Amino acid sequence: MTDLEIAHSIKLKDISNIASKLNLSLDDIEMYGRGKAKIVKDKGDKNGKVILVTAINPTPYGEGKTTVSIGLADAFNKLNKNVCLALREPSLGPVFGVKGGATGGGYSQVVPMEDINLHFTGDFHAITSANNLISAAVYNHIEQGNSLDIKKVTFNRCLDVNDRSLRDVKLECKSGEYIDHFNITSASEVMALFCLATDIDDLKKRLSKIIVGFNSKNEPIYVHDLKLEGALTVLLSNAFKPNLVQTLEGTPAIIHGGPFANIAHGCSSITSIKLARSLSDYVITEAGFGSDLGAEKFLDIVCPTASIIPSTIVLVVTVRALKYNGNDSLEKGICNINAHLNHLKNYNVPIVVCLNKFNDDSNEDINYIKDYVNKLGYPCEVSDAYSKGGEGAIDLANLVIKSCELSNNFKPLVDKNDSIRDKISKLNKLVYNSNYVEYSDGAEEKLKLIDKLGLSHLPICVAKTQYSISDNPKLLGYPKDNILHVRDLIINRGAGFITVLSGKIYTMPGLPKKPNYENIDLVDGEIKGLF
Secondary structure, eight states, X not given: OOHHHHHHHSOOOOHHHHHHTTXXXXXXXXXXXXXXXXXXXXXXXXXXXXXXXXXXXXXXXXXXXXXXXXXXXXXXXXXXXXXXXXXXXXXXXXXXXXXXXXXXXXXXXXXXXXXXXTTTTSHHHHHXXXXXXXXXXXXXXXXXXXXXXXXXXXXXXXXXXXXXXXXXXXXXXXXXXXXXXXXXXXXXXXXXXXXXXXXXXXXHHHHHTOEEEEETTSXXXXXXXXXXXXXXXXHHTTTTSOXXXXXXXXXXXXXXXXXXXXXXXXXXXXXXXXXXXXXXXXXXXXXXXXXXXXXXXXXXXXXXHHTOOEEEEEEEEOHHHHHHHTTSOHHHXXXXXXXXXXXXXXXXXXXXXXXXXXXXXXXXHHHHHHHHHHHTTOOEEXXXXXXXXXXXXXXXXXXXXXXXXXXXXOOOSSOTXXXXXXXXXXXXXXXXXXXXXXXXHHHHHHHHHHHHXXXXXSOEEEEOOSSSSSSOTTOOSSOOSOEEEEEEEEEETTTTEEEEEESSOOSSOOOOSSOGGGGOEEETTEEESOO
């Protein structure tokens, strides 16, 4: 059966029953039909352990972080552990582009999968609307006399669809011509600050700090100068409430926010993770792409912002991905595991390696990987959640539970007191395994501007290819001593970080030659081909 057929074969529990597993009453939720709800309760009285699921560098086969996360939560549930998932919302870009849906797979899924993959509860639409209201307000201000003396606009519009033709757009206004740019919604600053805000007041404060442009004296113009943060907060107020759904096995899942990890910080919202912690004993969350992207940003940006100490990191690997990294040789490609373990060990958090099993994996290959990881000094367990649901991840769950009790001396890699240049250098050495950084002339100018504005204390969010630990997607396995090419820096004052653009990375992706939308249809009232 397809993922969609499996999802349809399971009868959803009423969402009020799922809420009760987190000790939430009907007064604590706003129902969206029988299968979805917004949580209106601020917090519970627990302080759950946070388990981060990450992976090696992604390949065309998919590594299955979401499938593993869901299966692991279902296994915790089978072991009678009080657990809650905290996952990102899928973007329509990948749904209609390369990847398809992002709600897990096989017998390890969150449902209702069509709703979650498409419009869900409208959060992405609200974020897109808020973002574009900022752009509309900026250009309206210029048209209406420009009392703020805006000479350069730096804030971009966004859209939740891959459309490379919108990367650069010429605007013809009464006041002159402007070149505008579109980001995909998941890469927008509004999405980033939405996910990093700790409460609704912090959301409003972050919105007010967005830099929209500069005046003739090269001084920044903020959203607050446009008197806009109140209206933006209203637009986002309902979206800011985390969403409650369930797995196929009835495990609670909070799904909220969805920044991309290659061009943003790639983690679900802080409000959803903190809420899940307060409602359960264990929280399982994932960070996008490989550990060099999503996990690094979770550990260096999200955890300090939210005052979270992760209890365990689960690194997902697959036979297929490792062979891909070695040009069809497992022995040559297995070094990609080293690249990620050598990065993650710097945080002083217990690590468990999960081998996500595919049906065509041989026992010989599985045992080779397990022995290899064990010799490196790390525990390794197989997950077969795709085929067996929670039952297929019981051994992994037991290992992770034990790992959560180990000593933990978590410390972020990057010190906020370091200069932006030093922060980039530190990540380049400890994460991307290189000692060389090359800055474009434009990047050098941005570094000077960041110092002038007094923003060097902000953390950095490196945007680069997901396919390699370097910024070159063709360098697989464990590339060493390469050059990190910094071509630009973007000041995201509202989000509270500096985006470092490295290599050929775009904040508005394009569609592939054979996009997934060709497979999607509505037949006799039923959606087909979504995943």
